[in-house]
Amino acid sequence: MKKKYVFANWKMNNLKEDVSSYLKELKVLVGEHPLYHHVVICPPHIHLEMVERDRPHVVNLSGQDCSEVPKGAYTGDISAAMLKDIGASYVLIGHSERRQHHGENNALLQKKMQEASKAGLCPVLCVGETLEERESHSATEIIRDQLSIIEGYSGACLMIAYEPVWAIGTGRVPNVEDVDQMHQTIESILKEFGLQAEAILYGGSVTPQNAAAFLSLDSVGGVLVGGASLNPQALYSMALGA
Ligand code: PGA
Numbered sequence: 001m002k003k004k005y006v007f008a009n010w011k012m013n014n015l016k017e018d019v020s021s022y023l024k025e026l027k028v029l030v031g032e033h034p035l036y037h038h039v040v041i042c043p044p045h046i047h048l049e050m051v052e053r054d055r056p057h058v059v060n061l062s063g064q065d066c067s068e069v070p071k072g073a074y075t076g077d078i079s080a081a082m083l084k085d086i087g088a089s090y091v092l093i094g095h096s097e098r099r100q101h102h103g104e105n106n107a108l109l110q111k112k113m114q115e116a117s118k119a120g121l122c123p124v125l126c127v128g129e130t131l132e133e134r135e136s137h138s139a140t141e142i143i144r145d146q147l148s149i150i151e152g153y154s155g156a157c158l159m160i161a162y163e164p165v166w167a168i169g170t171g172r173v174p175n176v177e178d179v180d181q182m183h184q185t186i187e188s189i190l191k192e193f194g195l196q197a198e199a200i201l202y203g204g205s206v207t208p209q210n211a212a213a214f215l216s217l218d219s220v221g222g223v224l225v226g227g228a229s230l231n232p233q234a235l236y237s238m239a240l241g242a
Contacts, residue, residue, distance in 0.1 A: 001036075004215050005199050005222025006239045007062065007124070007161075008229030009042045009092065019047050023054040026232040030056040036241030037215070037222070040090055041229075045078050052087035062090035062124070065098055068111035070118075080112075080119035091116045092224075094146070095126045096165045110149040117155025122198065124159040124224070125150065127186075131166035139164075140185055147186065151193045160186055160200045161224045167204025169227055174204075176213050183219035197221070211238040 014022065035058055042062040043051045052061055067077040083091055093116060094109040109125070116123035127146040129139035143162070150158065162182055167173050174182075183200050190197055199221025202214045206225045214220050228234045 001241060003037055005038045005040060005201060007040045007042060007201060007224040008235050009224055009226045010230060011226055012044055013230055019050050022232050026236060027056045029236040035239040037239045039239045042092060048086045048088060061088040062092060063088050064092050066091050066112055066116055068108055068115055070115060080115045080121055084119045084121055088121060090122045090124055093123045093125050096128055096163060096168060106149045113150060113153060122157035122159055124161050126161045126163050128163040128165050143186065144189055147189050150195065153195060158195060158197050160197050161203050162186060162200060163203035163224060171205050173210060179214060180217050180219050208234050208237045
């Protein structure tokens, strides 16, 4: 099986002590049996340095978001260059929680994609439809609109995460055939733009129980895991690729 990606999106969870014990446990597990898939941890920005310092060396780092501007008077924001500087290789862009709670729209996200790639990060553009949009059969149209911001994208690296909003943190997942179909649709939209993603990830209620089914699809280049990734044992078992 091709090596794929397992992204651990910690969201706004874990205090220093939790990060420390998580990394200790992960190191022990990795020492016992090496990981098969690529693992990328997306900690809250304040913990990036700690994860960078104490991570098992095979684990890479990602930001959960970055600013749309390179630097300046933007209180509370973190630039893409700062993420790169602290050791991140990736950054999530347009996660549905950012779209929902911070009103992030296509125009803003297009700037973030550019900033991320200019800083040498691989941006992971998150797209996904709501339940209402899915039930009204407009999922493909929504995804196409969310992807429209990368028409003309010229960065060295690009990843997409397909995360149906209704599957995030709900325990509900689309069936594997639907994921396969949407990933193929995404691939063909990218092709229209003359683009190819390093990987198209699936995200939304991924667990050690269902990860293998998604990862077995050729169209799925990895998984973006939220809740389940807060347990190092669970992250480890998904990354073993067994
Ligand atoms: P979840 O989150 O695995 O808890 O559903 C996924 C995500 O939001 O990236």
